[in-house]
Amino acid sequence: MSTETEPETGTSTAAPDRSGSSTGAGDARAARPLKALTLAMFKGFVRDRMTLFWAIAFPLMFLVLFGGIFTDQGQSRPADVIVVGDVSVIDDAPTQAREAIDRAIAITREDDLDAALAKVRDGDATAVVTEEGGEVTVRYSAADAVAGAQIQGVMQAIVQQANTAVYQQATGEPPAFTFTASQVEDESLQAIQYVTPSLLGWAVAMSATFGAAANLVMWRKSGLLRRLRLAPVRTSSVVLARVGVSLVIALVQAVIFIGLGVGAFGLQLSGWWPLVVPLLLAGTLAFLSIGMLAGAVSKTEEGAIGLANFIVLPMAFLSGSFFPLDGAPAWLRAVSNALPLKHLNQGMLDVMVREQGPSAIVLPIVILLGFAAVFATISARLFRWEA
Amino acid sequence: MGVQIEVDQLTMRYGDVTAVDGISFTVAPGEFFGLLGPNGAGKTTTLETIEGLRSPTSGRVSVAGRDPARREPDLQRRIGVQLQSSAFFERLTAVEQLQTFGAIYGVPAARLDELLEQVGLTEKATAQVEDLSGGQKQRLSIACALVHDPDVVFLDEPTAALDPQARRNLWDVLRGINDSGRTVVLTTHYMEEAEELCDRVAIVDHGRLLELDTPGALIRKLDAATRIGLAAEAIALEDARGLPGAESVRLDGSGLVIQTREPATVLAELGRREALEGLSVSKGTLEDVFLDLTGREYRA
Structure with a gap:
């Protein structure tokens, strides 16, 4: 610290006695402005209802929305089926099979076939099932063809299973072919498992980008940057203060998202979920530097926020923040791999719900830090102190 | 207390435009010095060069014997600046602005009440800066410039856009700054302000220094x-x-x-x-x- 080696000039300078600080005077000089700037930025953030809304409430709205919609779809309620009379494939099914049937369909009983059919016509039930001499009949309404087809499939499977059981009993041999379908990730996979990490990635990207862009333009326009340039504060302190504030915001977002996901939507975290912290740090750095770039090239706050939106919103779609890209064309997935948010989302999914360990975050973090370095360099080149 | 400022053949060019064209003057320690001129005369550019925001195209500027453009922290701690725009941290209260600037300059927060009283903002201490009037903002920005008890204070059009009452209020504050022995350099385009406050006035136009004297002598010279x-x-x-x-x-x-x-x-x-x-x-x-x-x- 070159300034320390020089003698203090002028006895009347306002340099205070820093001996009370346990760290060296050099550290105190750097640390106090950093702390003060961080605090000032943070207060400015929490006192602005609009930025709070965009950083916390807005992404949360999406979590509730997507979580709600897809949770319903994911664990579709069993179809209401009315059983009239004895239906042996259901009634006589072994315990294990019976449990499977109960998961697939909700059975109610009715003695009168006409009354049961009326209910199906009115849409109060999906289908009526009867059995006569070994022939199982499913009656459903054309008004709900999808549910009808579903119930057909379910009943076919039940009949098939019963046939297999009869065959097995008769011959004593196991059936030659069996069929099992299961999802790759987890038996308990629900939409919330996917949307929580992905929407959190988007939320962090959005607030880091917007925060940096708006902050930079606002301070340049008000002349505060010029003012700070004439104060004994390092440029790095100003940047570090912004990093600190954005990181705190990211962690608060993570706590709220994960808390709400677990508490309200049945999110099941894998054991490695605390690894989101280093991921969020790297992601925050990457998107801060993108935000700095947006702030460096924009003249007004409106322009900076518009530009940040223009970058982050399409990126969120292309990075699978709102829905998986598994079904997307190959070229789209290739584009997606060139985006930092894609890698942030990937890492978050891996450690939060896919039971992957520390090795899963190495590549995403390297890529995110790479983006951070590139964009920070470009922003530093384009940076202007004055409007 | 008080700092000497020397400006020697200062020239600033931006492409084809010569904003400042060979200006020279010296400000004595403890002097209240005015830079007077119409808009675009080059007075703000001159001031910003003395503050250390710009490096001169040619010529030399020194503040307390040092080059302000190097922006050495030791010199910056002796300089108080109030810029043309009101440069504040958004949504902080008046007292928080002072605390933040104080921490940046590494000074304890002890004198803040006194400072707020000095600029007449005691009652607005906990008001956010967005809720202050134009005159209150100007006074707060002056308080922010004084928070580290500098030896020299630069004021760039501190009374611009104020009503006559607020302007006269501010004059009292500015006189108080100078009375404590500080060097004060002020730009303005209000003649009466320069006449009222300044020990000496430099009249600048088209980047050149036209006259430099006490207000009284300038008026006598005019033989009006x-x-x-x-x-x-x-x-x-x-x-x-x-x-x-x-x-x-x-x-x-x-x-x-x-x-x-x-x-x-x-x-x-x-x-x-x-x-x-x-x-x-x-x-x-x-x-x-x-x-x-x-x-x-x-x-x-």
Whole structure:
């Protein structure tokens, strides 16, 4: 610290006695402005209802929305089926099979076939099932063809299973072919498992980008940057203060998202979920530097926020923040791999719900830090102190 | 306390435009120095170079014997700046602005109440900066410039866009800053402000230094005629023209105006004739000097 080696000039300078600080005077000089700037930025953030809304409430709205919609779809309620009379494939099914049937369909009983059919016509039930001499009949309404087809499939499977059981009993041999379908990730996979990490990635990207862009333009326009340039504060302190504030915001977002996901939507975290912290740090750095770039090239706050939106919103779609890209064309997935948010989302999914360990975050973090370095360099080149 | 400032052949060029063209002057420790000029005259550029925001194209600037453009923290701690725009941290209260600037300069927060009182903002201490009036913001920005008790204070048009009352309030604050022995450098385009506050005034236009002296000396140098105003019916136009010492006489909407360099003679004669109805007498002001030097054409 070159300034320390020089003698203090002028006895009347306002340099205070820093001996009370346990760290060296050099550290105190750097640390106090950093702390003060961080605090000032943070207060400015929490006192602005609009930025709070965009950083916390807005992404949360999406979590509730997507979580709600897809949770319903994911664990579709069993179809209401009315059983009239004895239906042996259901009634006589072994315990294990019976449990499977109960998961697939909700059975109610009715003695009168006409009354049961009326209910199906009115849409109060999906289908009526009867059995006569070994022939199982499913009656459903054309008004709900999808549910009808579903119930057909379910009943076919039940009949098939019963046939297999009869065959097995008769011959004593196991059936030659069996069929099992299961999802790759987890038996308990629900939409919330996917949307929580992905929407959190988007939320962090959005607030880091917007925060940096708006902050930079606002301070340049008000002349505060010029003012700070004439104060004994390092440029790095100003940047570090912004990093600190954005990181705190990211962690608060993570706590709220994960808390709400677990508490309200049945999110099941894998054991490695605390690894989101280093991921969020790297992601925050990457998107801060993108935000700095947006702030460096924009003249007004409106322009900076518009530009940040223009970058982050399409990126969120292309990075699978709102829905998986598994079904997307190959070229789209290739584009997606060139985006930092894609890698942030990937890492978050891996450690939060896919039971992957520390090795899963190495590549995403390297890529995110790479983006951070590139964009920070470009922003530093384009940076202007004055409007 | 107090710092000497030397500006030697300062020149600033931006492409083809020469904003400052070979300006030289020295500000003595403890002096209240005014840079006066119309918009775009180069006074803000000059000030910003002294503050250390710009490096001169050619020439030399020194503050307390050091080059401000190097922006050494040790020198910056001795300089207080108040910039043209109101540069504040958004949504912080008045007292929090001072705390933050204080921490940046590494000073304890002890004097903040005193400082707020000095600029008359004690009651607004906990108001967010967005809720302050224009005059209150200007006063707060001056308090922010003083938070680290600097030896020299630079004020760039501190009273711009203030109503006359707020401007006079601020003058008291500015006088107080100088009374404690600090060097103060002020830019303004209000003549009366420079006349009221400054020990010496530099009049700048088109990037050049036109005059540099005390306000009083500048006015004397102008040798401006005294204007004697009378009601139109006080004396006949022909009689007025015949008055001893009267240089020119004209009749306009507000009455009769007599210009003279011998006001005593003219007034005595008018008194003898009992023709003093609607009398007003005005001497030249710095404004006359200014207009005389910079011309009257309109500038944006």
